[in-house]
Amino acid sequence: MTSSQAKxxxxxxxxxxxxxxxxxxxxxxxxxxxxxxxxxGGTCLxxxxxxxxxxxxxxQAVAALADxxxxxxxxxxxxxxxxxxxxxxxxxxxxxxxxxxxxLEAAGVxxxxxxxxxxxxxVAHVAAGGKTEDIPFDALILALGSRAAAFPxxxxxxxxxxxVAPVLDFTEAPESLIIIGGGAIGIEISEIYHRLGTKVTLxxxxxxxxxxxxxxxxxxxxxxxxxxxxxxxxxxxxxxLVTDEDGLARMTLAGGEVVTAAKALVAIGRFAxxxxxxxxxxxxxxxxxxxNRAFIATDETLQTAPGIYAVGDCNGRxxxxxAASSQGTYAARHAAGLESGPYAPGPIPGCYYGAPEIMxxxxxxxxxxxxxxxxxxxxxxxxxxxxxxGFARVTWKDGKVAGLTAVGHGASAMGTLATAIVAQSxxxxxxxxxxxxxxGLDETLxxxxxxxxxxxx
Amino acid sequence: MTSSQAKxxxxxxxxxxxxxxxxxxxxxxxxxxxxxxxxxGGTCLxxxxxxxxxxxxxxQAVAALADxxxxxxxxxxxxxxxxxxxxxxxxxxxxxxxxxxxxLEAAGVxxxxxxxxxxxxxVAHVAAGGKTEDIPFDALILALGSRAAAFPxxxxxxxxxxxVAPVLDFTEAPESLIIIGGGAIGIEISEIYHRLGTKVTLxxxxxxxxxxxxxxxxxxxxxxxxxxxxxxxxxxxxxxLVTDEDGLARMTLAGGEVVTAAKALVAIGRFAxxxxxxxxxxxxxxxxxxxNRAFIATDETLQTAPGIYAVGDCNGRxxxxxAASSQGTYAARHAAGLESGPYAPGPIPGCYYGAPEIMxxxxxxxxxxxxxxxxxxxxxxxxxxxxxxGFARVTWKDGKVAGLTAVGHGASAMGTLATAIVAQSxxxxxxxxxxxxxxGLDETLxxxxxxxxxxxx
Numbered sequence: 001m002t003s004s005q006a007k008x009x010x011x012x013x014x015x016x017x018x019x020x021x022x023x024x025x026x027x028x029x030x031x032x033x034x035x036x037x038x039x040x041g042g043t044c045l046x047x048x049x050x051x052x053x054x055x056x057x058x059x060q061a062v063a064a065l066a067d068x069x070x071x072x073x074x075x076x077x078x079x080x081x082x083x084x085x086x087x088x089x090x091x092x093x094x095x096x097x098x099x100x101x102x103x104l105e106a107a108g109v110x111x112x113x114x115x116x117x118x119x120x121x122x123v124a125h126v127a128a129g130g131k132t133e134d135i136p137f138d139a140l141i142l143a144l145g146s147r148a149a150a151f152p153x154x155x156x157x158x159x160x161x162x163x164v165a166p167v168l169d170f171t172e173a174p175e176s177l178i179i180i181g182g183g184a185i186g187i188e189i190s191e192i193y194h195r196l197g198t199k200v201t202l203x204x205x206x207x208x209x210x211x212x213x214x215x216x217x218x219x220x221x222x223x224x225x226x227x228x229x230x231x232x233x234x235x236x237x238x239x240x241l242v243t244d245e246d247g248l249a250r251m252t253l254a255g256g257e258v259v260t261a262a263k264a265l266v267a268i269g270r271f272a273x274x275x276x277x278x279x280x281x282x283x284x285x286x287x288x289x290x291x292n293r294a295f296i297a298t299d300e301t302l303q304t305a306p307g308i309y310a311v312g313d314c315n316g317r318x319x320x321x322x323a324a325s326s327q328g329t330y331a332a333r334h335a336a337g338l339e340s341g342p343y344a345p346g347p348i349p350g351c352y353y354g355a356p357e358i359m360x361x362x363x364x365x366x367x368x369x370x371x372x373x374x375x376x377x378x379x380x381x382x383x384x385x386x387x388x389x390g391f392a393r394v395t396w397k398d399g400k401v402a403g404l405t406a407v408g409h410g411a412s413a414m415g416t417l418a419t420a421i422v423a424q425s426x427x428x429x430x431x432x433x434x435x436x437x438x439x440g441l442d443e444t445l446x447x448x449x450x451x452x453x454x455x456x457x
Numbered sequence: 458m459t460s461s462q463a464k465x466x467x468x469x470x471x472x473x474x475x476x477x478x479x480x481x482x483x484x485x486x487x488x489x490x491x492x493x494x495x496x497x498g499g500t501c502l503x504x505x506x507x508x509x510x511x512x513x514x515x516x517q518a519v520a521a522l523a524d525x526x527x528x529x530x531x532x533x534x535x536x537x538x539x540x541x542x543x544x545x546x547x548x549x550x551x552x553x554x555x556x557x558x559x560x561l562e563a564a565g566v567x568x569x570x571x572x573x574x575x576x577x578x579x580v581a582h583v584a585a586g587g588k589t590e591d592i593p594f595d596a597l598i599l600a601l602g603s604r605a606a607a608f609p610x611x612x613x614x615x616x617x618x619x620x621v622a623p624v625l626d627f628t629e630a631p632e633s634l635i636i637i638g639g640g641a642i643g644i645e646i647s648e649i650y651h652r653l654g655t656k657v658t659l660x661x662x663x664x665x666x667x668x669x670x671x672x673x674x675x676x677x678x679x680x681x682x683x684x685x686x687x688x689x690x691x692x693x694x695x696x697x698l699v700t701d702e703d704g705l706a707r708m709t710l711a712g713g714e715v716v717t718a719a720k721a722l723v724a725i726g727r728f729a730x731x732x733x734x735x736x737x738x739x740x741x742x743x744x745x746x747x748x749n750r751a752f753i754a755t756d757e758t759l760q761t762a763p764g765i766y767a768v769g770d771c772n773g774r775x776x777x778x779x780a781a782s783s784q785g786t787y788a789a790r791h792a793a794g795l796e797s798g799p800y801a802p803g804p805i806p807g808c809y810y811g812a813p814e815i816m817x818x819x820x821x822x823x824x825x826x827x828x829x830x831x832x833x834x835x836x837x838x839x840x841x842x843x844x845x846x847g848f849a850r851v852t853w854k855d856g857k858v859a860g861l862t863a864v865g866h867g868a869s870a871m872g873t874l875a876t877a878i879v880a881q882s883x884x885x886x887x888x889x890x891x892x893x894x895x896x897g898l899d900e901t902l903x904x905x906x907x908x909x910x911x912x913x914x
Contacts, residue, residue: 016895049896050837057841058530061521065535073515073542076535078522084530092840322895349894359894380507383549384514410870415894416903417874423891434880437806437816437872438473438779439506446873 006031009335010124010137012116015042017312017324018143019100021332025141026107028336033135035126037115040100041093042145043313044321047165050096051089052185055168055192056353058085062195063355066228067386080196083171116144119278122307139307139335142279142296143328146270146313149293154180159243160263164189167265173198174262178251180238181267182209184352187221189265190230191354201259203236203251210352214364217407220390224356227389241266272296272314282308287316300342302331309335323348346423349415356390357411362422363395363403370396371456374447376408381441385409392448400425401449410441417442421449463488466792467581467594469573472499474769474781475600476557478789482598483564485793490592492583494572497557498550499602500770501778504622507553508546509642512625512649513810515542519652520812523685524843537653540628573601576735579764596764596792599736599753600785603727603770606750611637616700617720621646624722630655631719635708637695638724639666641809644678646722647687648811658716660693660708667809671821674864677847681813684846698723729753729771739765744773757799759788766792780805803880806872813847814868819879820852820860827853828913831904833865838898842866849905857882858906867898874899878906 009025011018014036022034039046061078068074104111112135114128124135148163150156156163164185167177173196179186182204190200202225204211208218209225209232218234225232237254241264244250249264272295274286279296283305286294295316302309309331312324326345333339352358365371377388390408394401402425404418421431431449436442466482468475471493479491496503518535525531561568569592571585581592605620607613613620621642624634630653636643639661647657659682661668665675666682666689675691682689694711698721701707706721729752731743740762742754752773759766766788769781783802790796809815822828834845847865851858859882861875878888888906893899 044895053838053896054841057838058525058843060842061518061525061531061533061535064518064521068515068518068537071541071545072538073545074518074535074537076518076533078518078531078533078535080525080531081529084528088528088530092837096837320895322892325895326892345892346890348892351894351897380549380553381510381514384511385517386515412894413867413870413897413899415897416891416899417877419894420874420877420891433803434873434877435779435783435802435805437808437869437876438501438777438782439510440808440870440872442870442873 007138007336008033008136009139009141009332010035010135011141011143012124013042013143013145013312013314014040014100014111015143015145015312015324016044016321017328018042018141019104019328020325021141021143021311021328022104022109023107024329024332025336026109028333028338030332030336032108033110033112033137034104035112035114035116035124035135037113040097045093045096047168049321050093051168052188052192053353054089054092055085056188058088059192059195071386073386082173082196086169086171116276119276119282121282139309141309141311141328141331141335142276142304142314143312143324144273144276144310144314146272146319148266149269149271150266151268153240153242154238154266154268156266157243160247160249161241161243162263162265164265164267167263175199176201176261176263178203178241178249178259178261178264179267180204180241180251180265181269182206182232182234183212183267184210184350185267186265187225187352188354189267190225190232191228194228194230199261201231201261203233203238203253205237206234208234210358213358213360214393214405216391216393217358217360217405220356220407221358224389228355270313270319272316274314284308284310301334302327302343307335318348320348320350347419349419351412351415353412356407357409358405358407359411359415359418360405361403361415361418362401363397364405365393365395365403365456367456369456370453372396372448372451372453374444374451376441376444378447379441379444380439382409382444392445394448394451396453400427401431404445406445408444414442414445418445464595464793465593466490466596466598466789467492467592468598468600469581470499470600470602470769470771471497471557471568472600472602472769472781473501473778474785475499475598476785477782478598478600478768478785479561479566480564481786481789482793483566485790485795487789487793489565490567490569490594491561492569492571492573492581492592494570497554502550502553504625506778507550508625509645509649510810511546511549512542513645515545516649516652528843530843539630539653543626543628573733576733576739578739596766598766598768598785598788598792599733599761599771600769600781601730601733601767601771603729603776605723606726606728607723608725610697610699611695611723611725613723614700617704617706618698618700619720619722621722621724624720632656633718633720634658635660635698635706635716635718635721636724637661637698637708637722638726639663639689639691640669640724640726641667641807642724643722644682644809645811646724647682647689648685651685651687656718658688658718660690660695660710662694663691665691667815670815670817671850671862673848673850674815674817674862677813677864678815681846685812727770727776729773731771741765741767758791759784759800764792775805777805777807804876806876808869808872810869813864814866815862815864816868816872816875817862818860818872818875819858820854821862822850822852822860822913824913826913827910829853829905829908829910831901831908833898833901835904836898836901837896839866839901849902851905851908853910857884858888861902863902865901871899871902875902
């Protein structure tokens with residue numbers, strides 16, 4: 001089959017979902033066009049997973065020193081040069097952009113820089129440089145990503161009140177920072193700037209921090225953040241957040257309390273850019289169809305209309321890069337006829353890399369569930385790192401592991417192991433049979449897997 | 458069954474193997490006596506795994522700062538207080554000793570502090586405080602551990618030439634340190650004292666460092682150690698190592714070169730304390746029966762004679778704490794009649810926690826084997842940690858994973874995951890199906906698992 005005869009796949013969005021969809025489609029023999037309006041790599045590479053991990057990793061010595069200094073075992077000072085750290089980040093991202101572009105080219109993917117202006121049956125209209133190109137397709141994969149949500153009175157204004165992207169690009173740490181949103185983004189960024197010497201205030205309207213996690217995980221999050229000196233508060237309603245006349249971020253809470261800071265970050269959720277002209281007319285449907293908060297609804301094969309797939313953040317299933325990659329790979333294979341069954345990826349791990357670290361896969365324990373658990377305080381590695389808060393917990397269903405979570409030192413590094421165990425629904429006997437290396441932080445997970453089973457209150 | 462009627466199990470040695478054997482035996486209803494001449498926890502807890510990890514973890518900020526400082530992203534200085542670090546170590550070890558003793562007591566294990574002076578049929582003679590107690594047994598588990606090897610001219614003298622225990626107890630870092638032995642102990646201790654400002658010279662007679670590992674792993678070990686400023690040399694024969702008249706350690710190499718240092722560590726291998734009077738007469742046999750280098754030979758049920766088991770280091774199978782635990786647990790269950798098949802623990806991981814970190818499970822790739830691999834330099838986490846040397850490698854047999862190794866940043870934390878994959882002999886399709894969290898150092902293992910298969914030269 002020559003390229004002109006090949007089935008034509010158009011992928012919109014070059015984040016993890018779209019990029020992997022394009023490469024997978026090309027490997028499967030499709031004629032692939034990838035449309036991206038901005039930078040390759042999407043939110044993950046440019047304003048999400050990678051920049052946050054870069055900032056956490058480059059400043060890790062600050063946290064390691066602080067933990068040991070509390071015990072008076074180590075003294076000294078560590079001074080990160082944020083401008084240099086950002087310059088290196090730019091260099092690394094730029095190298096990654098080049099490598100991605102080369103790989104697309106080598107795979108025969110046509111890359112079009114432009115904005116999806118509209119859709120018609122089997123044609124995508126892409127606007128670029130004042131012109132519109134009509135790109136025909138047999139199958140379309142929308143990998144549109146997501147945008148930060150806002151609400152009236154709490155909205156980035158480009159002055160002191162900002163979204164994630166500019167906050168991750170600061171070349172000088174602000175003296176103080178307000179963060180609205182106690183999810184993964186808020187928790188990681190609070191740790192980053194805390195390490196850089198910023199006075200951080202974090203608030204969330206939800207009754208607890210990390211509201212998507214096990215409630216006992218949330219307790220450890222609050223405990224560790226406050227112990228580290230972050231003013232972290234849950235159950236706090238924000239009336240307004242604006243830039244005041246002095247250029248400061250000024251947050252007014254429901255009770256009347258006012259907090260000011262040099263800068264503020266709004267990180268209160270994500271929604272999909274669903275306003276694509278023609279998308280609904282092609283049969284696409286939307287979930288939670290409220291203004292600015294909708295996602296693209298998908299069926300069990302990730303299609304929102306015949307031949308039109310939506311993958312990654314924009315379908316609202318799991319807003320994580322590796323979920324997008326997994327979905328993009330499946331959708332391209334499905335479009336190529338290599339998959340026919342429903343999308344069934346197994347469990348998708350979620351990790352937080354700040355302080356504390358969190359890992360969660362599969363079911364979260366509910367009252368009445370059978371659980372077993374172990375604390376990090378008994379782990380000699382956690383003791384040596386002087387960071388012993390937290391625990392690992394197993395949720396059992398019918399004698400098999402249905403969910404694993406851990407919060408504490410190095411918990412994020414347990415994510416893959418935990419995913420394998422949950423994916424295979426290990427029995428207690430399987431957990432006993434695996435020889436864990438000693439010593440290791442994983443041994444807290446082992447202690448939980450082998451711990452006394454009890455019913456969760 | 459009352460205790461007086463229960464089968465009597467005597468366990469000699471309270472390291473990981475003996476301790477777990479005693480607890481397992483008690484849980485299985487045996488009347489257990491545990492004999493230990495020194496401290497609970499054996500080499501692992503007192504002079505091995507745990508103290509090295511304590512010293513590595515407490516000094517980690519030094520390494521984290523150094524990595525970022527090379528890139529001029531972070532400045533400052535980190536000053537570990539070795540005396541304070543050792544004081545905390547003592548406190549942690551002491552707390553662990555108490556916790557272990559309490560757990561033994563709660564389990565109904567009788568703990569006898571004394572030395573195994575001799576064996577006769579169904580009786581152990583234990584010397585303690587000038588007296589000898591005769592302890593009858595139906596089954597005996599020898600968990601005798603191992604001792605450091607030496608050879609003529611290269612032997613700790615208690616002055617400047619030392620074994621592991623005193624080197625791990627230094628309260629002041631020596632200005633310079635010679636280490637003979639390029640295995641896990643030598644590599645970890647060289648990194649510990651390098652971080653503490655000591656000038657380290659490490660030599661090994663083997664043609665490469667980490668001689669038990671994949672030869673390409675050894676190359677990375679040499680590269681990283683030398684880059685860090687450690688004078689690490691393989692293929693070097695030591696003629697003699699003595700304390701000279703100035704109290705310095707003086708090492709003379711085969712070519713005539715002389716190296717002096719404030720202190721020296723001899724870490725050139727381990728052997729079992731096999732010289733137990735009466736042991737051979739009971740039918741025990743010995744492997745590699747050369748003076749000072751023998752181990753106790755065991756059959757497929759870990760018995761060296763009927764009813765006499767040898768577990769852990771002293772049987773020479775795998776000199777690692779978690780191997781000892783696994784064997785001790787099996788032997789106690791076998792003695793209690795709960796196991797009848799051969800000891801078959803699945804793969805035993807081996808990890809190095811210094812610089813670089815190493816993880817290895819299962820087969821090591823040989824020329825002609827099918828392998829796939831991936832470098833850490835492409836991993837965004839390794840990039841962010843400014844520590845990108847190394848790689849992960851898979852050895853495939855009949856389309857299934859038979860071995861995994863990795864050397865590089867965070868490699869030791871991959872040990873459990875790798876063990877699960879090797880234990881289950883994953884196919885490529887299984888590797889593809891597992892969703893790894895992004896970003897993560899594990900993704901280098903994933904890239905190796907999904908990498909191009911080729912034949913190893």
